[in-house]
Amino acid sequence: MADSSKIAGTIAGDGPIWLVGAGNMGGAMLRGWLDGGIDPARITVIRPSGTPIAGVTVLTAPPIDGEMPAVLVLAMKPQKLDEAVPALAPLTGEGTLIVSVLAGVEVPSLAKRFPQHRAIVRVMPNTPSGIGQGVMLLHAGADADAAAKGDAEALVAPLGLCEWFDDEALFGRASALSGCGPAFLFRFIDAMARAGEGQGLAPDQAARLALATVQGAAQLAAGSEESPATLADRVASPGGSTRAGLNVIDDGEALDRLMADVLAASARRNEEMAAAAR
Ligand SMILES: NC(=O)C1=CN([C@@H]2O[C@H](COP(=O)(O)OP(=O)(O)OC[C@H]3O[C@@H](n4cnc5c(N)ncnc54)[C@H](OP(=O)(O)O)[C@@H]3O)[C@@H](O)[C@H]2O)C=CC1
């Protein structure tokens, strides 16, 4: 559940917030905002399908005769950005804070497409934002002042942990960890369950045990003063069964090497998307 106390104040005044795209990511952010107590009357969702969302106005195109958006949240696929810009850019102005969650699309690429803006802030969320447990990476363009950065952070703080990056390239590489990370963990849960099936467990039982084990372990680690490595040692009795399993994970640093390759592949793709948007 999002922390509603964090969203009690105003965000970029009290003007309209346009959310462009409400799919997997935009939809999760919207859920987090609504649970967090944001005034739904401020939010207009713009999506080509016009698929309704309870409690908020949904339009198939930006409103041309309304108030200028105080915040424009871009949450379509990077490949759809140029399809959306012609209708959006003329409606933004010096009062519009542009918040982009598009992977790989850098601030200068956004500034080229939205020359009129108050500030441009990139946010890399992840899907647990929908339950207020996301990770929100932030990077602001050079012309963003402290007030604009504060407004961007106030907007996304109810969705999870906020971490600022001055270096946009590092922001991109960090996106591979926290933005993509939930998918890697979901795969891990499935792999653990399948391995349980391999030991003779029924599929539904293996899935239940794997998920509850990951949930409990993550919560334990999050609330502990001890490092995950120490917590792992607390499970592994010398000469016991856990140590035998850890030996497989640790052999040749197999898991470290796998994760290094995984993040490197995601970071590389991020760079390719950045190049495509320039
Ligand atoms: N999924 C994730 O975990 C994360 C995604 N992101 C970023 O979020 C963005 C969205 O990804 P995701 O939610 O997964 O994608 P989805 O395909 O689930 O959602 C895309 C949304 O964009 C809308 N859309 C499509 N075309 C246009 C257009 N021309 N103008 C306006 N809106 C349009 C769609 O509308 P409709 O609903 O009507 O079809 C839909 O709501 C991407 O840029 C991605 O990089 C960032 C971090 C994590």
Ligand SMILES: O=C(O)[C@@H]1CCC=N1
């Ligand atoms: O896969 C993607 O490109 C986006 C960015 C982070 C998570 N999803």
